[in-house]
Amino acid sequence: MSAAIKFIVFDWDGTLMDSEAQIVSCIHAAAADLELEPMSDATARNIIGLGLREAIDTLVPGRDELFHQAFVEAYRAHWFQSEGSQLFAGVRQMLDVVREQDFLLGVATGKARRGLDRVLNDTGLESYFHATRCSDEAPSKPHPQMLLDLMEALDVLPEETIMVGDTEYDMEMATNAGVARVAVRTGVHSADRLNRHAPLVCLESISEMPDWMAAAGLVPA
Numbered sequence: 001m002s003a004a005i006k007f008i009v010f011d012w013d014g015t016l017m018d019s020e021a022q023i024v025s026c027i028h029a030a031a032a033d034l035e036l037e038p039m040s041d042a043t044a045r046n047i048i049g050l051g052l053r054e055a056i057d058t059l060v061p062g063r064d065e066l067f068h069q070a071f072v073e074a075y076r077a078h079w080f081q082s083e084g085s086q087l088f089a090g091v092r093q094m095l096d097v098v099r100e101q102d103f104l105l106g107v108a109t110g111k112a113r114r115g116l117d118r119v120l121n122d123t124g125l126e127s128y129f130h131a132t133r134c135s136d137e138a139p140s141k142p143h144p145q146m147l148l149d150l151m152e153a154l155d156v157l158p159e160e161t162i163m164v165g166d167t168e169y170d171m172e173m174a175t176n177a178g179v180a181r182v183a184v185r186t187g188v189h190s191a192d193r194l195n196r197h198a199p200l201v202c203l204e205s206i207s208e209m210p211d212w213m214a215a216a217g218l219v220p221a
Helices: 020-033 041-046 052-059 065-081 091-100 113-123 145-154 168-177 191-195 206-215
Strands: 007-010 104-109 131-134 161-165 180-184 201-203
Touching: 007 145, 020 041, 020 052, 020 065, 041 052, 052 065, 065 113, 091 104, 091 206, 104 145, 113 131, 131 145, 145 161, 145 168, 161 168, 168 180, 168 191, 180 191, 180 206, 191 201, 201 206
Parallel strands: 007 104, 007 161, 104 131, 161 180, 180 201
Antiparallel strands: none
16 A cells, blocks of 8 residues: 555445435436336446436436436435435544545545535535536546546546546446546445455545544554
């Protein structure tokens, strides 16, 4: 593990925020609005981390642009009417530790900009991040563009960057961008799925990250 890391990028849903139930509920509600066949919770959970368009293509393939627009509008209406989710335990403390060591911090998320801005405002975390990128601003994970845009904006190199996420989509995006990977098991993909992508570590929760960083020589022990 290189001690030259300057930039740490976090996924949002399933990594920093425990939003699985909220997302799954809104997917089911949007599907019901459009009179689609009911899907299992497992099917709905598996697309968490993708951009909404890519999620729709996975859940209901072969539909036209009008259908996509209708699903997006229905999902977003339910999401903005639903109660907000909570940060995972220890997130704020972890970010405080990392920020104190002068790392650049970013977010790369499958959320749209409006959705990310809402949760950053609700949680009071907006000031923690130097740059953020959403799926309506670049191709969805696992395409590397969100990471490439963030690194360009902050003038850092792939070898100076770590991507932290809970899904294979995060791990694949990082690999495609030439970036190191840290996996967390608080999301929808199992440790077996995450470990296929050779992360530096697979943490049980994000609260373990400061201890891992100290052991890896990235922060003082």
